Structures are given as C-alpha cells and as structure tokens.
Amino acid sequence: MTKLSFQELILKLQYYWQDYGCAILQPYDVEVGAGTFHPATVLRSLGPKPWNVAYVQPSRRPTDSRYAEHPNRMQHYYQFQVILKPSPDDIQDLYLKSLEHLGIDMQAHDIRFVEDDWESPTLGASGLGWEVWCDGMEVSQFTYMQQIGGIECRPVAGELTYGLERLALYIQGVDAVKDLDWNGQKGEKALTYGQIDFEAEKQFSKFNLELADTEILSRHFEDSQKQCIALIKENLPMPAYEYCIKASHLFNLLCARGVVSVTERAAYIARVRHLAKLCCENWIEMDKS
C-alpha cells in the first residue's frame, strides 16, 4: 500500500467523489461537533431534491481534550463527509471502491460492516447503518439517514463519514496521530499532523477544560437561542440554523467544563433539539415555496 500523506488522502477522496458526480464543498465556518452538523447534511438531507456532495469538516469535541497527551483522542479532528440522496443501490460498492482508490486491497484485508446506529439527540436526528472495519479498525461510519430535526427523511440520504485520522494511521502504519505525515514532503518542508495541530490541541485543551468562562458561555447560549428563534420568525432558516449549532457548541463547552449536571444536561439537549427542529421545519417550508 502506498503511504498516502494526510492531505493526499483528502485529495484522493475528493477526486474519487468528484468523479462520481458529487459537488465538492468546503467546510462550514462555524464550530461543529461532526461533519453531520454542516447544513449541507442537516438541511439538505431533508426534502425531495437529489443532493450529492462531499466535503472535509474540521470538528470539535471539547470533552475529548487531552492536552495532546493521548495518542489518538483530540478535541479537534477532521472528518470527510459524503452525502448521496437518494442513497443509490450500489452505495456499499461505491464506498468500498473509494477505499480501493486509497490503496486498500479488498482481498488482503478484512473489511466488515458492523452494526452501529447513529443518533444525535441535539439534532433530533437518527439513522441506521454500520461502522466499517478494516482489520478491526473503525475507518468510517455508514448511515442511512432516517430522521433529522424530528422530520422523516424521504427519500433517504446515505451518509458516509471517513475518520481521516484513523484512516491515515492505518494507511501510513503509524501509531500516534501526532506522527502522521501531513504533506508528504521530506526534509525541511516535511510537516507532521502534530506540528500543525498539536500546539492548538494543548491550548484549546486548557481553554476547554479549565479556562472557558462558564458565565460567558451560559449567556452566549441564551443569546444564540434567542437569535435563532428570532431568525426563524423571519423565515431565515439558514442563519437560524447557524445559531442553533453555535448553541450546540456552547453546550459542549459547558459540558467539558463539568458544570452541567445530569438533569441540566437533558434540559440543554432538549433546548438545542427544539431549535434544530424549528430550523428544519422552517427550511422544509421555505424549500417548498
């Protein structure tokens, strides 16, 4: 297997899905917990119109902050997301071919689809599918979207989410994320994942776990909620949804700061879910007209 650099891995996936006919989008420019939160998935998976896109989404999980000390758990990481609506009959084969395109030989490795149903309580979203294993390593999530914002998805979109770090660890034969070859260069120009991202990892870990001002966060949460609802009233679901994901990220930060009790947690989730629902409903309505 040729040892693709991290960026080549992304480029190869982009070319592969471009050739299939996907529009290659750019990351959403707001903090999100996963590629799914991008409006290109949440809003566009709803409604009857066909939609085929692929994009990288930098994602944040403040509770996974480990000060860059853990070999493969970070508060910031990258996902490659593909949405195919309606899900084509040969979607599994298309996915497997994308792995082949990355140099993974299907005859030499043990590839498995292992049940893993996906649910996002904050988005009121759920889907059925698998995690895809390559020699025991989970390299992707494969989901048939059933519901988003409490609304049934018809037709159903297939969502493929590649865990880029995992995949790169596997392809490069490396043990720790920080040692991943980022740009494929030798000598002076060579850059590793650690060199690019791990200083931020340390600083954000300190911010997420110790310094984020919980009063400010709570206030911003309230404000985001208010803004979201106000925008819905103006029939502007896209900016409204942006404030919904801002609220979601603020809630994640509050969790990382350890100030959200179990009961409060459920209440926060319910509030974000309500916003997501309003946005999705408004989107569907606007989409029709």
Place this chain on the structure above:
Amino acid sequence: MSELLLELFSEEIPAMMQQKAVAGYEEIFAKYFQEQTINFSSIKAYAGPRRITIHVSGISSYVEATTKEIKGPKISAPDNAIEGFCHSNGISKDLLTHQEIKGVEYFVYEQILAKQETKNILQNTLMNPISAYVWPKSMFWGDYQIKWVRPLRNIMCIFNGQTLDFKYGHLVANNKSFGHRFMSPKSFEVTSFAEYKQKLSNNFVVLDQSERKDYILHESSKIASQMGLVIKEDNDLLEEVAGLVEYPQILLGKIDQKFLSVPSEVLSSSMRSHQKYFSLFDKKGNFAPYFLFVSNIAASNPELVIGGNEKVLSARLSDALYFYNQDLKTRLDQKSQKLDNVIFHAKLGSIGDKVQRVAKIVQYLLPNNENLIKAAMLCKSDIVSEVVGEFPNLQGIMGYYYAKYESLSEDIAVAIRDHYKPQGPSDSCPTAISAFLALADKIDSLCGLMLAGEKPTGSKDPFALRRQALGIVRIILENKLPVNIVELIDVAGGNYSVYKDANLCSTKQIVEFLEDRVRHFLKDEYSIELVNAVLDLEKEQNMTDTKIKLDSLQEFIADGSCADLIVAYKRASNIVAGFVGKHTTINESLFDNDYEKNLYSFLKDCEPKIKAEIIAKNYAGSLKMLAAMRSPIASFFDNVMVKVEDQGVAHNRLALLAKTKQLFDQIAKFDQL
C-alpha cells in the same frame, strides 16, 4: 412434494438480531402455511450477515377445495352494517346464513374455496410473511417504499425448481444468489436448496449459523490448546461474531507486555466490547498476552490482517492504560466527592445521597464495624472513574483495584467489588461484610424506588427491582443472616421520609413485594403448599427462621406418619371456622368424658413447651410435640360429637378445638398443606 427456497439478500444485518429473526421467520412461515392451508413437512430458517434464508420442504402441490365460515354482524345489526359486510366480501345478502354463537344469532357467509395450485397461492401472497417479521429497528432506503432491517437488495425464490417471480416493493424475486462479498462476489443461479447450499459453499459462504458457530468454537479451542491456554467462555460473543462473518477464519494476535499492568478485566472488556476479540488465560487463570479473533476472509497474507488488528488493539489498550493511570492519580474518597453530581433517580437524589443512606443502613445491620462503614462510603466512587465511564460493566471491579492500590484492606476492597452481587440467578452471593454492604445497597434501592412509585408492572421492570429483591433474599438466606426484614425495610424506607409522605407506596407494600419474591425463590426448593404454610413475613420477620421452619416441616411431612395429624387439624379447623373468638374459655367442669379431658391435659402440658421450643427456634422439636398430640386428637374425633344439643357442652368443645388449632397455627398454616 415440493420445496420452497426463499433468500432475502441484504446489506449487512446486525449480528445480534439474527438469532431472533431465525426463530421469528420460522414461526411466521409456519403460521402462514397453516393459514393458507398448505401442507408441509418442515420449515427451517438460516441467518447470516447478508442473507436470511427460508427453506420449506414437503409442500403439497395443491390445496384441496374447502369452505371457510366468515362471521358477519348480528342479525339485529342495522342494514348498513350488513350491506357493508356483503360488500367487503363481494357477495349479495341472499348468500348469508344464520348461526347462533353463544346465544346470539349472527349472519355467516360460507365461502367456498376452490382447489388451488400451491404455486399460485405462494406467488400471490408470499410478500406477506416477508414483511410480517418485525425487526427491533427497521429503516427506509433510497426512494423506495418498503422497510427492512437494512436495505434489501435481492429476493431469490424457487418453488419446485421454478422461479416464483412475485413482487415485494420494488423488488421482483428471481433465481439468483451471491457469493462472499470479497472472495467471490459473483452471482449464480439456483434451482434447489441442495444446489444452493453447495454453490454457497463453493463461493465461500457458510449458510448455517450453527455450523459457523461450531467451526469458530472448534478452531479457536484448537489454537488455544496448542498454546497451552484456555479461551474465556463467552457465548454471547460467539453468537455475535458468528453473525458478523460468512466465512469464518480464526486468527491469533499478540498483546504488548506493557499493557499487562492494567487489570485483566479492563483488557478483556476493551477487547470484547470494542473489538469482539476472545481473551485467553493460562491454566492458572492468569491473563495471557494473546487474543483470538474471527475474520471474514481467507486473506492472501494473514499476517497483514493480524498486524492490523494488533495495532488497533494496541491503540485501544493505550486508551485503557491512559484511563487507568488517570484514575490512580486520585483516591477513592476524592472521587466520591463527585458523586453528588451523578443522579441516582430523578426523585431520589444523587449517588452521593445514596452512599450516605447505605452507610446508615450498614450501621444498623452491623453496628460499629469500621471496615464495613468505610467500604460503604467508598463503594460507589469508581462510578466517576475514567475506566468505568468507558466500561460501565466494570463498576465494583475497578473499585476493588483502586482500593487495593491505595492499600485499603482486602475486606474493604472485596466488599466494594462484590456489593453489586448477585447479579443474576447464576451469580454467586457475597459473604462476610460484603453481604451486609450488598444487602444495604439493594434494600436502599428497592425501598427508594418502590416509594418513588417505580414498582414493576407485568413485564416492565426498568430498575430490575425483582432482581434486586431476589438478591436481598439470597444474601439473607445463603448467609443465614438474622435480619428482621420488616424492621430493615422500615429503617431503609425511613431514610426517604419525604417520599413516604407522597403516598405512592407504603412500606407494607414493599414487604408484600419482597414476600412474593421470597415465595418465588423458595418454591424451587420446597413445594408451594409448604411455602404457603410457613411464609408470612409480617408474622415471621426473620427469613432465615422461615427457612429453618420449612426444613423442619418438610422433614416432618416426609415422615408420612403425620398425614392423619394434618387431616385432624383440617377437621378441627373446619369445625371451628366461624366460631373463632366466640368460644375461647374452656370450662373443665363441662367435660363429660376422658377423650376431652385427655386432649385438654395434653394441650395444657404442650402449649408452654411448644412456645418455648419456638422461641428457642427448635421447630423440629415443636413439631415433634404436635405429633405427640396425634393420638389424643384422633381419639377425640373418633369418640366425641362436637355439635350436641347442649349448647354449653358444644361451645366448650368448640373452644377446646379452637385452642388446639391455635397451637398448630403458632408453627405453620397447616390448612395450606
């Protein structure tokens, strides 16, 4: 005779759902054939990751002509109801006949069903049993209208060697099946089950789940024994991995020595839950640095697959090692401070509150035992540890390791570990101070949750209160603890005074609930009559004594010679029924024969002795004394009429019998026997 072969070819079906689907489809198809009145000799279903296959053999080619009665509305029903019935059956009213059912006259339509070819019936209705099975979760896909567990990609249906091309949703059944996803992905045509199985086998698919299971078990045991090791038995895991592969291949991987400092339970849990690997142990029970796993491909170079899996496991175990080392940085008492943030139950406060209550209960159960109190204060601390956060099934076990790490005594560590026990009927019961802690924890949960109105109803028992109650019973009985259960429930319930006032449940109801569980538990060992005769928690509040009584009474009855004594008791009991309380004074001067006098003197003599034996808990002794009364009672009944004309004498005799009965009642409810 014909056979039906149906293959539902799917994207990967969740492993844990396959076994139930096999049973479900077998049942549904059997019912379907019966409803269609098609004779058959056997039905068998098979499940794997990519297919559910149903094979029915010995099917008759025709269904003979028959009539079917369809019940319509009552004769007295309004016209439109009758018209509606006719309309829905496509008939006119003159085809209806009358029939009386349970005293009411109904219209009945006798439908005549002509002789039919089985093939036609199947062609027209086979989609029904396919959709009749309800998966635990099902889904839509693409832009299609049917729902299944995962996208259904193809239906193959062969009846009597011919393709049955019925439609199900957007799919039309054909004669094609497919080989292994990677080793032989091509399709092939099929005309019979035998050919199907053979072709699957040629194309690297083992159809029968039990064959896959047997193979995995056999091969992995072989590898283990070659290494002088044994596999940790795990039938659920075996079942799951057999459902993840069509062509099982067993491979052996190594574990880096550096991880062996982590407790083996953590290693095993990580391997099992994340990776579905089997753990190996040496003959002495020490964790061996190897793992077995089941792959789905005979890879050109298995070392590559093994190497990949070793790497993944290494990353997983690095996580475990990291968490474990993090946990060792704080003591259990430091961790316990975080328990106030962990909810036990919305109405019943935090786990921190629970710990305080449990500590009070152990103080009641075994006062001033320092180790026990310490164990109580620390028993829940590991819940907030990183390892338990990752592997909730290790609660208790991790507490044990952390306690040992901070050099707490073995007693305390074991009590922390074992206080969740017994976790099921086959799990062992804790002993020594662990028993008191386990009992306190369970009685606290039981009382709190019952008082909060969470009593189990029917099959719903979300808090596993029946299991908790059974645990309480077993801990007390197996350790022979001299616990007054009613008082204990009062103590534990008293910690929740707020909810007692809410009046959702009384402590009496908790006693009744528990008594029910005790009955359920004891009837495995004793006859239900015996249990009913002895068990009464309100009266005998010490379950251990109840058990001693049961043993004594069982032995007493087994003797056989007391059968007439029980008959005599019941006779006495029947006679005095309705007179109890009215005739309690016995007047010796009204005795007019020796049988009465004799019985009375026996009673006077025995009563204090029996009471003394009961107080001394010598139930066998008290029963022996009752037995001694056999002959005076028998003589009494043989020779004395109770209901005589002289009311004074009659009442006196009734009082004598009532007193006799009372003496029996002190020991057991003999009328239950």
